[in-house]
Amino acid sequence: MKKIKLIGLLMILASSLMFIQCTSDPIEGPQGLAGIDGVDGVDGVDGTATCVSCHNESHRAPIKVSFPLSKHSKANTRTGSCAACHSQEGYFAQLEGTFNAANYPSGTILTKKTCTTCHNKHSTFDFENDGFDYALRSFGPVALTQMPGVTIDFDNTSNMCVQCHQPRDPEPTFDAGGLTLTVTSSNKGMGPHYGVNSTFMKGIQGYAITGDVAIPGTSANPHLAASCTKCHMGEPNTNSQEGFGYDENGSHTFNPTLNACITCHPGLTTFDRNGFQTEILALEDQLKELMFAKNMAVMGSRNPELITGQVLPKAYVEIFWNYASVTSDHSVGIHNPPYFEALLKNSIQKLNSLPAIP
Numbered sequence: 001m002k003k004i005k006l007i008g009l010l011m012i013l014a015s016s017l018m019f020i021q022c023t024s025d026p027i028e029g030p031q032g033l034a035g036i037d038g039v040d041g042v043d044g045v046d047g048t049a050t051c052v053s054c055h056n057e058s059h060r061a062p063i064k065v066s067f068p069l070s071k072h073s074k075a076n077t078r079t080g081s082c083a084a085c086h087s088q089e090g091y092f093a094q095l096e097g098t099f100n101a102a103n104y105p106s107g108t109i110l111t112k113k114t115c116t117t118c119h120n121k122h123s124t125f126d127f128e129n130d131g132f133d134y135a136l137r138s139f140g141p142v143a144l145t146q147m148p149g150v151t152i153d154f155d156n157t158s159n160m161c162v163q164c165h166q167p168r169d170p171e172p173t174f175d176a177g178g179l180t181l182t183v184t185s186s187n188k189g190m191g192p193h194y195g196v197n198s199t200f201m202k203g204i205q206g207y208a209i210t211g212d213v214a215i216p217g218t219s220a221n222p223h224l225a226a227s228c229t230k231c232h233m234g235e236p237n238t239n240s241q242e243g244f245g246y247d248e249n250g251s252h253t254f255n256p257t258l259n260a261c262i263t264c265h266p267g268l269t270t271f272d273r274n275g276f277q278t279e280i281l282a283l284e285d286q287l288k289e290l291m292f293a294k295n296m297a298v299m300g301s302r303n304p305e306l307i308t309g310q311v312l313p314k315a316y317v318e319i320f321w322n323y324a325s326v327t328s329d330h331s332v333g334i335h336n337p338p339y340f341e342a343l344l345k346n347s348i349q350k351l352n353s354l355p356a357i358p
Contacts, residue, residue: 085164167192191324211346
């Protein structure tokens with residue numbers, strides 16, 4: 001019995017020594033030979049590569065040269081309601097929805113438009129999936145200030161342009177009953193102001209006067225698939241377009257470039273394609289002279305004006321509004337060819353059927 005107990009104690013002692021050996025730190029031997037180097041990994045993407053593609057001197061140089069040639073760069077600041085587009089401070093307030101003309105009284109010193117008027121900071125750096133945002137301040141659809149309930153969305157960077165290139169004056173306010181307009185010194189020069197480009201692109205600015213030419217729908221414009229930036233900020237060309245073009249064009253001059261046109265019209269050497277702009281100018285002149293002959297308008301200091309004191313039937317007012325809208329666009333028909341043609345031809349046809357104002 002004692003032998004059995006002794007054997008058991010010896011086994012416990014042996015086990016204890018084994019556990020002690022397993023949990024003790026080994027004694028390090030001499031260092032072995034160095035192993036073979038592993039295969040190098042793939043280099044990561046340079047963190048600034050995307051930035052440098054735009055933020056470099058070769059990209060900025062044409063912008064620095066072209067922007068001073070644009071009307072946007074001129075020191076033509078305006079106060080009052082005009083400050084919303086004719087000053088940097090007013091434009092920022094308009095984007096924020098806080099613009100109030102009373103905050104910009106006559107005599108206020110305002111800042112002209114600069115790079116930072118349109119550009120601020122990137123809204124995304126995932127350009128591969130989100131597209132380039134060009135650090136623009138505004139991308140979303142634009143609710144028109146003078147056309148309640150109407151929103152324009154070009155679904156691209158052109159929405160930035162719509163902020164200012166929209167009608168700035170409301171449609172005429174007719175007399176009670178809506179059939180006549182009493183002409184006063186404040187409404188004799190009525191018109192949408194020089195900002196109807198976006199509405200003409202959509203075909204919604206003028207009065208749809210019935211005539212031989214069908215008024216095209218809002219999606220009928222063949223140039224709607226283009227964009228403000230593609231046509232006005234494309235690669236510059238060096239051709240002078242016989243009075244219809246610009247020697248300085250494209251990039252940040254914001255003048256249209258033929259290089260944008262030839263993507264759809266190969267070989268084009270003038271904006272006056274097939275004499276269309278010549279035709280539009282002739283129609284504008286024809287309508288203007290007809291308004292004079294019908295004794296409904298006279299030549300003002302710069303543009304035709306209605307005659308103060310007259311009470312004009314609505315049809316005459318709609319014709320005058322169409323003339324003012326077409327001539328305020330300044331594209332000579334390019335922004336929406338079928339719409340321009342329909343407004344002018346139907347207005348001429350209608351006015352020819354009306355008697356002269358006594």
